[in-house]
Amino acid sequence: MHVERLHLKNYRNFNEIDIDLNRKLNIFIGNNAQGKTNLLESIFVSSIGKSFRFSKDENLITSDQDHSRVNVKFVRESDVKDIEIDFFKGSKKKIKINGLSLEKYSELVGLTNVVVFSPDSINLIKGSPVERRRYLNVELSQIKPNYKYLLTRYNKILIQRNNLIKKILENPKSKKMLPIWNEHLINTGTDIIMYRLDYLKRIGMLARKIHEEISGGTEILDATYKSNLGKINGLGKDDIKEIFYRKIEKSLEREIMRKSTLYGPHLDDIEILINGMDSKFYSSQGQKRTAALSLVMAEIDIIYEEKDDYPVLLLDDVLSELDNNRKNYLIRFTDKIQTIITSTDDTDLLNILREKNKKIFYVENGNIKQIME
Numbered sequence: 001m002h003v004e005r006l007h008l009k010n011y012r013n014f015n016e017i018d019i020d021l022n023r024k025l026n027i028f029i030g031n032n033a034q035g036k037t038n039l040l041e042s043i044f045v046s047s048i049g050k051s052f053r054f055s056k057d058e059n060l061i062t063s064d065q066d067h068s069r070v071n072v073k074f075v076r077e078s079d080v081k082d083i084e085i086d087f088f089k090g091s092k093k094k095i096k097i098n099g100l101s102l103e104k105y106s107e108l109v110g111l112t113n114v115v116v117f118s119p120d121s122i123n124l125i126k127g128s129p130v131e132r133r134r135y136l137n138v139e140l141s142q143i144k145p146n147y148k149y150l151l152t153r154y155n156k157i158l159i160q161r162n163n164l165i166k167k168i169l170e171n172p173k174s175k176k177m178l179p180i181w182n183e184h185l186i187n188t189g190t191d192i193i194m195y196r197l198d199y200l201k202r203i204g205m206l207a208r209k210i211h212e213e214i215s216g217g218t219e220i221l222d223a224t225y226k227s228n229l230g231k232i233n234g235l236g237k238d239d240i241k242e243i244f245y246r247k248i249e250k251s252l253e254r255e256i257m258r259k260s261t262l263y264g265p266h267l268d269d270i271e272i273l274i275n276g277m278d279s280k281f282y283s284s285q286g287q288k289r290t291a292a293l294s295l296v297m298a299e300i301d302i303i304y305e306e307k308d309d310y311p312v313l314l315l316d317d318v319l320s321e322l323d324n325n326r327k328n329y330l331i332r333f334t335d336k337i338q339t340i341i342t343s344t345d346d347t348d349l350l351n352i353l354r355e356k357n358k359k360i361f362y363v364e365n366g367n368i369k370q371i372m373e
């Protein structure tokens with residue numbers, strides 16, 4: 001799958017742009033704050049429906065406008081997905097695919113696939129558990145349509161159960177409603193945990209291989225699911241449900257005091273070790289970046305296994321931060337999958353990529369100009 005055309009209107013600092021991309025490699029060069037990340041972000045937005053920068057939809061609209069449009073044409077052989085998303089100030093976004101409106105925005109996710117590696121990807125290692133859960137949710141939603149459904153359901157159950165817990169404090173009689181919400185929480189929560197355990201097992205193995213290769217065999221990466229139910233890796237669904245049930249049963253008093261649900265996948269995390277040590281606390285910046293790179297690159301393999309097609313790879317200003325081993329590892333991908341790279345540094349980058357079939361663009365203050373080689 002590749003992006004053939006990109007059209008933006010009133011998107012962040014772009015007034016209006018229309019560009020045709022190369023099937024393989026595209027390089028966007030420009031100084032700081034010219035719009036390079038905005039451009040990559042718009043492609044991600046067209047695939048996932050929201051930004052990878054924790055931005056609200058409203059931020060995607062040029063600050064003095066009240067509407068923006070992202071229109072991206074994805075092509076896979078004869079299959080075309082022309083995605084158009086309109087963002088409005090003060091009302092919900094509207095999505096069309098090949099001219100037909102989508103009822104729910106969740107229907108967009110998984111139709112096309114993108115993978116992004118940016119300076120923020122390091123937060124996968126050093127950021128909070130929220131960021132790792134978000135990573136799991138985005139990745140699993142792209143490849144497993146049922147996961148997205150379960151996640152939406154679980155979040156609704158969680159809100160209802162938390163409301164009930166708050167009510168019990170004022171009115172202990174409402175406790176009789178609790179078993180039904182516990183059952184919903186445990187059933188849907190365990191389904192989510194099963195998906196995540198399986199995903200982490202797969203991505204953990206792939207990322208370990210990649211990490212070993214790019215670190216020249218000196219580092220072993222372990223990425224495993226860390227549930228707040230305790231040690232559940234390797235257990236079957238019924239055993240996990242049983243543990244979940246016991247934890248919930250024992251924690252009711254504390255839950256009432258804290259006014260929230262204290263067990264479940266909404267509080268889980270990923271444990272990332274390098275050579276057996278927690279990478280969050282013991283690894284260097286370079287090691288953390290390599291671990292993040294390995295996890296992101298492993299996503300490409302998983303998407304290929306699931307979809308029988310490669311995703312579009314978005315690399316935001318990351319090549320200059322990597323050493324030659326890591327750079328070469330990334331560049332190898334550009335032969336098989338469409339890659340869109342941004343950079344402030346043209347000489348070094350163009351030197352490494354000089355043999356490749358590519359398009360080069362120059363980004364300046366929200367304007368884009370293709371450079372002819």
Ligand SMILES: Nc1ncnc2c1ncn2[C@@H]1O[C@H](COP(=O)(O)OP(=O)(O)OP(=O)(O)O)[C@@H](O)[C@H]1O
Pocket residue numbers: 011012013030031032033034035036037038039058059060061062063064317344
């Ligand atoms: N909603 C918006 N309306 C108008 N301008 C915006 C909006 N959001 C961001 N910008 C502007 O876009 C510019 C930044 O673009 P971007 O983050 O893509 O930079 P960049 O070219 O990737 O730079 P760097 O190399 O520093 O990462 C900034 O000048 C910012 O003020």
